[in-house]
Amino acid sequence: MWGAFHSIGRGLLWAVLGFAVGAGGLAIVRLLTGHSAWSFEASFSLGYLGALAGWLMGVGMWERWGRTWFGLPAAGEGPHDWRRYLTFTTDHKVIGIQYLVTFIAVFLLSGLLAMLIRVQMLDPVHPLLDPGTYNRVMSMHGILMIAVAVAAIIGGFGNYVIPLLIGAEDMAFPRLNALSYWLIPPVAILLLLSQAFGGWDSGWTAYAPLSERNASGQVLFNLAIITFGLSSILGGLNFIATIIHLRARGMGWARLPIFAWAIFITSWIALLYTQFFAAALLMVQLDRIAGTSFFKSAAGGAPLLYQHIFWFYSHPAVYVMALPAFGIVLEILPHFARKPLFAYRWAIAGFLGILLMSGGVWAHHMFVAGMSETLLAPFLVTTEIISIPTGLVFLSALGTIWMGRLWLRPPMLFALGMIFNFLIGGITGIFLADVPTDIALHDTYFVVAHFHYTIVGGEIFALFAALYYWFPKMTGRLYHERLAQLHFWLMLIGFNGTFLPMFWLGLHGMNRRIATYPVQLQGVNEVVSLMAFLLGLSFVFFVANMGYALLRGPKAAANPWAARTLEWQVASPPPLENFPRPPVVTGHPYDYGVPGSAHGVIPREGAAGTLA
Amino acid sequence: METTTHPVAATPADRLAINQLGLWLFFASEAMLFAAFITARFYLVGVWRPATVNEPLGAAMTLALLLSSALAYRGLRAFQRGDRPTALRSLRGTLLLGCLFVVGVIIEWSTAEFSIVSPYGTAFFSTTGLHVAHLISGLIILALVSRLVRSGHLSPERPWGVLAAVRYWTFVDALWVLVIYPVLYLL
Numbered sequence: 110m111w112g113a114f115h116s117i118g119r120g121l122l123w124a125v126l127g128f129a130v131g132a133g134g135l136a137i138v139r140l141l142t143g144h145s146a147w148s149f150e151a152s153f154s155l156g157y158l159g160a161l162a163g164w165l166m167g168v169g170m171w172e173r174w175g176r177t178w179f180g181l182p183a184a185g186e187g188p189h190d191w192r193r194y195l196t197f198t199t200d201h202k203v204i205g206i207q208y209l210v211t212f213i214a215v216f217l218l219s220g221l222l223a224m225l226i227r228v229q230m231l232d233p234v235h236p237l238l239d240p241g242t243y244n245r246v247m248s249m250h251g252i253l254m255i256a257v258a259v260a261a262i263i264g265g266f267g268n269y270v271i272p273l274l275i276g277a278e279d280m281a282f283p284r285l286n287a288l289s290y291w292l293i294p295p296v297a298i299l300l301l302l303s304q305a306f307g308g309w310d311s312g313w314t315a316y317a318p319l320s321e322r323n324a325s326g327q328v329l330f331n332l333a334i335i336t337f338g339l340s341s342i343l344g345g346l347n348f349i350a351t352i353i354h355l356r357a358r359g360m361g362w363a364r365l366p367i368f369a370w371a372i373f374i375t376s377w378i379a380l381l382y383t384q385f386f387a388a389a390l391l392m393v394q395l396d397r398i399a400g401t402s403f404f405k406s407a408a409g410g411a412p413l414l415y416q417h418i419f420w421f422y423s424h425p426a427v428y429v430m431a432l433p434a435f436g437i438v439l440e441i442l443p444h445f446a447r448k449p450l451f452a453y454r455w456a457i458a459g460f461l462g463i464l465l466m467s468g469g470v471w472a473h474h475m476f477v478a479g480m481s482e483t484l485l486a487p488f489l490v491t492t493e494i495i496s497i498p499t500g501l502v503f504l505s506a507l508g509t510i511w512m513g514r515l516w517l518r519p520p521m522l523f524a525l526g527m528i529f530n531f532l533i534g535g536i537t538g539i540f541l542a543d544v545p546t547d548i549a550l551h552d553t554y555f556v557v558a559h560f561h562y563t564i565v566g567g568e569i570f571a572l573f574a575a576l577y578y579w580f581p582k583m584t585g586r587l588y589h590e591r592l593a594q595l596h597f598w599l600m601l602i603g604f605n606g607t608f609l610p611m612f613w614l615g616l617h618g619m620n621r622r623i624a625t626y627p628v629q630l631q632g633v634n635e636v637v638s639l640m641a642f643l644l645g646l647s648f649v650f651f652v653a654n655m656g657y658a659l660l661r662g663p664k665a666a667a668n669p670w671a672a673r674t675l676e677w678q679v680a681s682p683p684p685l686e687n688f689p690r691p692p693v694v695t696g697h698p699y700d701y702g703v704p705g706s707a708h709g710v711i712p713r714e715g716a717a718g719t720l721a
Numbered sequence: 722m723e724t725t726t727h728p729v730a731a732t733p734a735d736r737l738a739i740n741q742l743g744l745w746l747f748f749a750s751e752a753m754l755f756a757a758f759i760t761a762r763f764y765l766v767g768v769w770r771p772a773t774v775n776e777p778l779g780a781a782m783t784l785a786l787l788l789s790s791a792l793a794y795r796g797l798r799a800f801q802r803g804d805r806p807t808a809l810r811s812l813r814g815t816l817l818l819g820c821l822f823v824v825g826v827i828i829e830w831s832t833a834e835f836s837i838v839s840p841y842g843t844a845f846f847s848t849t850g851l852h853v854a855h856l857i858s859g860l861i862i863l864a865l866v867s868r869l870v871r872s873g874h875l876s877p878e879r880p881w882g883v884l885a886a887v888r889y890w891t892f893v894d895a896l897w898v899l900v901i902y903p904v905l906y907l908l
Binding site: 353418421 | 747754838
């Protein structure tokens, strides 16, 4: 049993050695230049670089990859049982499940922090937590959920599904893929460890100058997020190469399933913009440990620069969260409406439009930050314009449902829930894009409600849609239908009950990121908290259902949804090499009800290229 | 370089095309990181720079990098022809010039008359520091690849390691010659 943890144990051991090398190397340089050997923030940062390298090599990168750099033969894949989930494995299906399990665990953990926040908000006079602790809890909830939003769908379903969906054997760079996943555990360890060094109370946004003055926990946060960004970049790079080069024969760009399109566009955003978050935090780090003054106004630096660089990534990042969600919803709708996807090409045009515009709207987060007033109107206009391509995607979803015979199974319920929630999230966004209303609403619960509607109501609902859709494929088992429906209705009611009143609270002046609020808002806050607990409760049914399905669930057929896309044409779960022979694509993926049409076929043995 | 026990169905030619695309994507991403630091330079001090920037040293370092890239290219071509001695000689020359550049940075840092605390110093030390970190990683990669060429693990039939290392080196050089040097020394 414990032998299964061999790789992870060796990774941890090498990490400790790597830390000693990094911090020790710095100590020598510091002693030679007449400083003390140890300075926590600098020594920890250098030590971490060594520890990260040690961890990756120890956990399996050395055996599978590093040896070839020295002309030594690389080790092969380990045993093909459950133990490979704990090793540096290159199979995209294993990596997808590693991501999913990790991020669902993070999601549930961070959800518990949200419950804690709602307990706090029950009583504004005698709150549970002191303001400092509250800020640290709120910050931790924020960054963990951002990580889930950025990586759960792309890392989980992107990895598991994309190669199957496009008829490939694996990703373009399987070892890089494993590397992307194994960069995640150090992120988690750093974020937890940071609490031992005073934590950080600067929110997930880590605005300078606060992030330059608070406790040393901030340094661990910076290192964690820079690492996480690297994982995100390498993942994006891998998806772009995979989708360009490894599509099955006959799968032109106009036959590419819409989820693959969404991941393709998202990957470009992740590849190009993520560096700016890393850069912003690296500058904070340099200000703290190397004596630069990027954001120190007393020395001629500019705190506002932080916000520009940060939002230049973090606004496009909302599309990294939203586009895969829309990809999933558009992927699921045709199968459950039994209709072709409406306006497929317009939806792709919408994705492309979002990609092109995503880098030109960031300063709408900064209307009250004190930037030049000449920038207000241009960013108002670009922000309003980007809702047009988003609208194209939305209309594609509505058109697919229109006049369809909807099959209301759990994936479809969650997809429809996503459309409903995102509509509210989108419409309330207009008030935050317009300068006059935003000045009044900035930093109130109106903003909290808005982005939870887009990210939780939008993306997390899509995440569960995907989970209930592909679960039979991934595990070969069926979940309990009624429990899944109960999860959906409790989540929908709990979610809307929690966040709809928050718009009202924001309009009545309740500030976000504050440990307390005006007493006259207590009644509504109690309702919000109770609904939040209901929302939390819904996931108990989800976890119970997953446990039941994995242990006792009936065997799933290869294609329980009678879907046309390639991943459903192989066994559940798919064999190691995905397809017995490379599939051939002959038609559009979503032509439900079109007589005589087929999306793709797996040629019979010895008859490659002919129709089965 | 790319061999797994769970192979991707692709011919060697496809494999090379996939690897090259991956490398270009990586360059695009890294370029954005430098773009952020260049942006900071203009945001903090505009086009101003102190008169004490060591222009002759900067020009000498730039020249060293230009020469090193030319040598790396010569090494790559020799390697592709199968002329291993010339390839190894050229790569060694590249390494030497790269090390000279690092020495240049050390001299620059220890003699600079502006402080790291000043806004220009902030931009200067952070951008050159980020660049020299990339450059040192390039030196390590070139050294490893040279070893693999000498031992015969990389050959004209399996060129990816050399191709990638030389391309990365050229990318890091181009960042300096085309962007960092003009922005920090010439404006």
